[in-house]
Amino acid sequence: MKQVASALHTRAGLIAAIVLALVLVLAVIGPYIAPFDPLKNSGAILQAPNATHWFGTDYLGRDVLSRVLAGAPLSVYTAFEAVGIGLVIGVIPGITSVYLGRTYEWITLRVMDGLIALPFLIFAIAVAALLGNAVQQAMIAVGILIAPAFYRITRAAVLSHANSQYVTASQLFGASLFRVIRTHVWSKILPTLVVATANATAAGLLIVSSLTFLGIGVVPPDPTWGGILASDLSYLSQAPYGPIFPSLLIMATVGSLNLLADAIKDTSGDHGRVRLLKRRGRRVGTA
Amino acid sequence: MxxxxxxxxxxxxxxxxxxxxxxxxxxxxxxxxxxxxxxxxxxxxxxxxxxxxxxxxxxxxxxxxxxxxxxxxxxxxxxxxxxxxxxxAQYVFQDPLRSLDPDRTVFDTLVEGLVVQGGRSRDELRDAADRVARLVSLPAELLSKHPGELSGGQRQRVAIGRAMAVEPKLLICxxxxxxxxxxxxxxxxxxxxxxxxxxxxxxxxxxxxxxxxxxxxxxxxxxxxxxxxxxxxxxxxxxxxxxxxxxLLVESVPSLFDDEPLDSNRRGELRDAVRALELDExxxxxxxxx
CATH class of the missing domain: 3.40.50.300 (P-loop containing nucleotide triphosphate hydrolases)
Known part of the structure; x- marks a missing residue:
């Protein structure tokens, strides 16, 4: 991933990568460094942050720091899983719809239109009812529902390059469709796709929480950042600082994803070429 | 023949x-x-x-x-x-900037046809690129450049070189x-x-x-x-x-030595003649x- 590597040479990209790395580390080791049992109730409910409970306690007297740490893997993995599913079932048809003929194009367009028309919550509830109420099923539902966004974005990006003369030249050499996409199309759509992915991952984190709020997917008392946020919101008058800790983590993750996406966009595609040429101090072509 | x-x-x-x-x-x-x-x-x-x-x-x-x-x-x-x-048979496009992939170097572009044909080592591709660059009079140091860094004439040489690399019998420009x-x-x-x-x-x-x-x-x-x-x-x-x-085409070519390339009466006459022949399509x- 040349584009990602060059994005890390910008300050914004580096900061974003460091924050994301910390979040990932948290997702891996979070449950093991939690000072208390995240599920254990105690009499000390809704305590303010103090020396024992750094982030305070929630309405059942559970240690918030432990819950935030223990909830990290579930929150992060589920968001990535949903986006991963969405990417696979959105991007692949998105690219191929441009090249594989009008019938295939028509079918994929109508399927994606159909998915866009589905009301999100009703679909999620229906999937939970059909496949059982668990995290995997909920993430499949979320993934399917964000796929049309990826499909549309990818398709639009591919369309603007699909019939470029260099693609025709490549086809005249007898290049396969896969090769044409890999060598000529992929680098053009990647910046757009990365930004969309970062945004979708951010949305994914929040969707997981909103589903938890409805009791779909992650079932209480299992902690997730979104779940902690939702329960804290009910006790704002008693513990107004409550939502700060889970929100800070969600914001840091979402914010750095967006920052990274921005850096990648700036260092690849047309922007990236202009940057590169400017750094080399040469005349910039009318690309 | x-x-x-x-x-x-x-x-x-x-x-x-x-x-x-x-x-x-x-x-x-x-x-x-x-x-x-x-x-x-x-x-x-x-x-x-x-x-x-x-x-x-x-x-x-x-x-x-x-x-x-x-x-x-x-x-x-x-x-x-x-x-x-x-x-x-190979094709050379009209606009050399749009016909070259802006993300790929001159080297990548020149050897693309050979890479698609397959079965060549990195060294063989290097040699082939050097040969083609000489054939179309491109300085070797341009091989690592991107199309945005080249002049119009250099770009068209790259485009012709890309087509010539696979040794075509027929070139359509x-x-x-x-x-x-x-x-x-x-x-x-x-x-x-x-x-x-x-x-x-x-x-x-x-x-x-x-x-x-x-x-x-x-x-x-x-x-x-x-x-x-x-x-x-x-x-x-x-x-x-x-x-x-x-x-009409021949007489419309401007000449350096005429005051007026083709006077309007003559052009109208020819246009009418063309119309009279109208190929009903x-x-x-x-x-x-x-």
Missing amino acids: TALLEVSGLRVELGHGRGRTEVLHGVDLTVEPGQIVGLIGETGSGKTTLARAVLGLAPPNSGTVLIEEQNTTKLRGRALRAFRRSGA DEPVSALDASTRITILELLLELRRERGLGVIMITHDLGSLAGVADRVTVLYRGNVVESGSTQEVLLAPQHPYTR PVASVAGTR
Whole structure:
């Protein structure tokens, strides 16, 4: 991933990568460094942050720091899983719809239109009812529902390059469709796709929480950042600082994803070429 | 000697559904090895469509395209890709900036055809790129550059080099010099002449600029509204044009020594003559030089 590597040479990209790395580390080791049992109730409910409970306690007297740490893997993995599913079932048809003929194009367009028309919550509830109420099923539902966004974005990006003369030249050499996409199309759509992915991952984190709020997917008392946020919101008058800790983590993750996406966009595609040429101090072509 | 390219009775329709229009109405064209054939005609006359049909980019309704005696109109899918990998016919686009992938270096672009053919090591590709760069007079230090860092003439050399790397027998150049300034134009035309001399390359040069054909083409074919209206040696066609449309084209070429290239009465006369002959087909609306 040349584009990602060059994005890390910008300050914004580096900061974003460091924050994301910390979040990932948290997702891996979070449950093991939690000072208390995240599920254990105690009499000390809704305590303010103090020396024992750094982030305070929630309405059942559970240690918030432990819950935030223990909830990290579930929150992060589920968001990535949903986006991963969405990417696979959105991007692949998105690219191929441009090249594989009008019938295939028509079918994929109508399927994606159909998915866009589905009301999100009703679909999620229906999937939970059909496949059982668990995290995997909920993430499949979320993934399917964000796929049309990826499909549309990818398709639009591919369309603007699909019939470029260099693609025709490549086809005249007898290049396969896969090769044409890999060598000529992929680098053009990647910046757009990365930004969309970062945004979708951010949305994914929040969707997981909103589903938890409805009791779909992650079932209480299992902690997730979104779940902690939702329960804290009910006790704002008693513990107004409550939502700060889970929100800070969600914001840091979402914010750095967006920052990274921005850096990648700036260092690849047309922007990236202009940057590169400017750094080399040469005349910039009318690309 | 067998012809390199033999197009006969080629009919091509473009567009979909009710907008479908026949753009070529049975075109014949022959190119011998080592011959440069100029294809001239106004915008919408079907020049580019003819080139695309020869290359299998626009499927014909009827007629045949024989490249080295192989009928390419019947090839589909895998067979078509296999034929293309042989590199027999290549295409050079009008606008060298848009025809080069801005993300890939000159080296990547030059060896793309060889990479697609497969079976070459990195070193062999390096050698091939150096050879092609010399062939089209590109300085070796440009190989690591991106198209945005090159001048217009250099870009067109890269585009010609990309096509020449697979050692084609037939090169179709669509307005190869119209995006270039006059002095660069000459060097590119000289390059084509040299390639013809050294490689026995057959060339179809699509253009609306008669001036760039005069010193270069052996034969000229005039396309008007999807029909070949005149075809012959360059001298015959340019010095003694038979068809009114050709006459209009020839007389419209501005000369440095005339005060007025073509007076308006004469031009009107010729236009009327062309109209009188009207080939009762509407001007193709879909085609264009791009």
